[in-house]
Amino acid sequence: CQTELLRVQALEAWLETTNTRLTQVNGQRKYGGPPEGWNGPTPGEHCEVFISHIPRDAYEDLLIPLFSSVGSLWEFRLMMNFSGQNRGFAYAKYGTQALATEAVLKLNGYMLEPKCYLCVRRSTEKRHLCIGNLPAATKQEDLKQVRFVCEANGFGQPFYELHYSLARPDGFVKFTYKVLIPGIGSAFRGKVMVLPGPSVRVMLEEAQRAIAQQLLQRMFHNQQAA
Template sequence: LPPPLPQVVNLERVQALQAWVNSTNTKLTQVNGQRKYGGPPEVWDGPPPGARCEVFISQIPRDVYEDLLIPLFSSVGALWEFRLMMNFSGQNRGFAYAKYGTAAIANDAIHLLHGYPLGPGARLSVRCSIEKRHLCIQNLPASTRQEELLQGWTKMMSAYLKGHK
């Protein structure tokens, strides 16, 4: 069995995180239940990362923060972005996402860091992240039939794909 989750924030770990942020001049931004680091690296030259450039990290001990995770995941290659999911008490939620510039670097992170020990009885799980893609179609007449929708969609996608060969 995994160790029980701590119910309170480990102040020593929070202080270590703050000391790391101050000493490295790292900027972390809290947005919608996640703490974000990055965007394009300073030395970035090229398009934004495409598909399969992001890894999903789970089994993170609740009192582990960016001061340990960002250097670890940066050791594989330059991070485009790192997002640690947080709860309202200040603990992490046990998972994060690291985005790299290429799918090859993300794949290296999976091979090098999956199973990485991070404390007694804790080993990271690092897998390819499947980014969510949503399509929202609104304001259709109530009389629209599924066949009409599929025909319109097929026609639109054919035209799109012709222009992107």
């Protein structure tokens, strides 16, 4: 649409004017890590904030200056999808824990657009999901339980990325996957094998349920190890 085109043009103009460099890495667009000329401290723990409720057509030309108003950014990562829109969440990392705290205090609830308020909170870079004492899941319930776990821990809903890998001689179809959970710094990756279904849609749904089952097992393992 016209509005989205104007937003993209504004981003491109800002990148050229400010000589800002962005790199595309694994479904995210990244600034810094650190940026050129950085002379501040190397970030330690608790220096990153998680930003959600971002309008899908808002880009770095709006977000980086806003979060830089608190202090110099060591890194900024905007999660992107294949259409070119953002996924609605991002991560901003500062050189100190104090700046990250200030960003939460100043920018949580900030109105980026009319009736659009950002949610800014501490990033859980090294936290494990806590699943508590959930009942044993049936295969049909796995996806619902993953959503329940995310909601119970204050995280966003998971994004599933599936890629067809190959059809095996034994008849199974192999998929590789990546699952991004807003609020968790790293993605869950793995592979599943399912039997061919009557349609591509049915096969993808079965693969997604198998992935959810693996996620629950890994969450439980992480909680036990924590």
